[in-house]
Amino acid sequence: MPNGSPTPWSYFFVRLLFRFVLKIFYGTIVVENAHVIPPKGKPCIVCANHSNSLTDALLLVTAIPSRARNLLRLTAKSTQFGKKTFTSWLIESAGTVPIKRRKDFPDGEADNTPVMLKLMEALENGDAVCLFPEGMSRYHPTIAPLKTGVARLVSDVLTRNRHNPDFEIFVQTCSITYMHRQHFRSDVLVTFHSPMRFTPKDNPELLAPIDYDRIRALTARMHQEISSGTLDAPSWRTIRNAKLAARIYAPLGTTMSLGEYVRAVRTFLEAFKLAERPVNESGSEGEIVNKEGVAREDVRIQQLGNDLKEYQDQLAYWGIKDDRIRRPLPTHIIIYRLIVRLSWSVFLLTISIPGLLLWLPVFLTTFVAVSRFKRTGPIWDTWDEIAQYKLIYGLMSGLGVWSGSMLLTLPIAPLTAVFVPAAMWMSLRWLEDAISAFRAVAVLTRLLRMGQARLWELHALRARLHERVMDLAVNTLGLPPDPEHYFAQSGGKEKGRVRGRWASKAKYFSVRRRRKRDWNETLRLYDQVDYPEDED
Known part of the structure; x- marks a missing residue:
């Protein structure tokens, strides 16, 4: 053989x-x-x-x-x-x-x-x-x-x-x-x-x-x-609705494995896709009656999708996440957490500055390269290569920073060869936490601006959506009726997943990777929830 x-x-x-x-x-x-x-x-x-x-x-x-x-x-x-x-x-x-x-x-x-x-x-x-x-x-x-x-x-x-x-x-x-x-x-x-x-x-x-x-x-x-x-969908809007439905159904963040999260989103996605398909009215009387029942179910799911879109639009308008609406905070808790998060973000950003100076050429090089590349064609023909450009230009500029650092410190170049990558990695880890804390500051500030009355209005709207999402999930899609218990207990020690309160605290200070609260998070000052067709 x-x-x-x-x-x-x-x-x-x-x-x-x-x-x-x-x-x-x-x-x-x-x-x-x-x-x-x-x-x-x-x-x-x-x-x-x-x-x-x-x-x-x-x-x-x-x-x-x-x-x-x-x-x-x-x-x-x-x-x-x-x-x-x-x-x-x-x-x-x-x-x-x-x-x-x-x-x-x-x-x-x-x-x-x-x-x-x-x-x-x-x-x-x-x-x-x-x-x-x-x-x-x-x-x-x-x-x-x-x-x-x-x-x-x-x-x-x-x-x-x-x-x-x-x-x-x-x-x-x-x-x-x-x-x-x-x-x-x-x-x-x-x-x-x-x-x-x-x-x-x-x-x-x-x-x-x-x-x-x-x-x-x-x-x-x-x-x-x-x-x-x-996630295979006819439109970005459908994916957006399915992700929101999955978060409302199982608001577990990274205590739910990434695979389970994607499969939950896909389950809702398939329901929204089927509801949008054309229904052929030809057939026997029994088939027509059944199709009328299917059509009514489709209309119900389509209406849920429309209402989820309106709710997500409001969240995007205020710049907040669904989790903040699910568990509204009183004003004095918001102010307390705002002070704590602001202090923590300033501290982390301060200790990150030396390493960020090393990252600066990398960030600038990739930003300029990607900006120029985006202008070469439409979204559908260029955005699939953005990650590739960032990887390649980031790698080349990163190697340039590393080589340049050793040349500038020739007497201690062996130490620099180890210290520079270590400093860059740790500063990146601290920067991730600093940006996460600053995002929380921005969100808490918006909650204060919203006021308690508007916050509780959205909470009531979410409660009604939650009831409809649970009905669809359990009675139509066959998903577990107790998702917060089921998905938190299923699976094992998957990469990036947070299991238990101790792991949550320990992973926050882990050198290997940052503890994320949500699989949607990236290294950005805001959460990305919209898609290209929404940005035109």
Whole structure:
């Protein structure tokens, strides 16, 4: 049995580099079900949704344990190869295979036959190959219709090995969910699904000559599995409503695991999507009666979505979170907490200043680079590459700061080589806490400005929404009736999750990562709840 291609030294280095930059950029990366990945030597095609350009590939390379696979052979658009840029070198060093896209070759020269042959040979050698069936990265709330290339590749490999009925090839589907894909210190969920196994003996329908309906059926199955683990919606508004409904239903913050949170949001998301679908009135009398009942339920869910939007609009107008409405604070407690949070934020910001001077060139470089890049095209065609730009420019400017610091302190350069990264990391940790405390100051100030009367009006509105959300969750969607107990107790010690009051206090001072109250948090002075179409 083949053992797969050996891991080249450059891949070791590139994977280590990927892990480093991703750990800095994203606050928490949670990987689920890595144990289901087919082991070394098993031909495997890894397929995932594609919403964040090169960053998606970096995540998969680091998410797949090295003990499971020697390497993950990537693919990328051919236009990124052969350039004298750091990105081009990075892609080529990772053993990436160039794919020609029709949109890049309008003259019809997008022939990928040699590339597909190379991929088939790699699979027959027991390698894992990464393909993004959407065909291109895009900043949209929905997954694009999948191309049939992966299914055709499976068919071609099985046909080439039809003489060996026990030859097996796996399709490993994966879902990637970014809380905010382009924001510094946001969180990411990577979920691997049970792999699909194919052999010439068990799947003769995939051997040539093949009915193309079989290819389409396999592609549809892949689409269903990938979308089942992430947020796939027709509009940003639907995602916004589903996230608010999930927070009202289970206001647990990070005491709920990231995976459970995403699945709860997705459950509400599917309900809102179904309610918006067109209902066909044709059919028998019994079917029509049933459809009328479904239509009434759809109208009820649509109205809930509209009311959730209005409530979220009010929260956005006042610049506050739902949790502040769920548990209104009296004026004297607000003033007390405001003083405490302000003092704490000033203290943390003060001790962060030396390290922030080292971060300043990094922040300025990435800000200028991303600002210029955003002006090169519309949101839907550029925002999927923002994280990639931040990662690359942040890494290069960070290495420049580190190298420059050692040059300026040559007599003690060995000490500087360790001290500078440590100082930058600690200042980043303190800055995160300082900004979190300052956000609390801003919110508490807005609560004072709102006044108790308006606060309790919103609280009454939320109470009515909570009753309707719970009715939908429990009686229609089948979610647990006691979410605060169920989700707090389910699961285990997942990365980034807060379990118990002691862990809550300890994680606040943890060097590894900051304790977050909400998976929505990023390193920003405000909470991001709106989406591109709301910003025009």
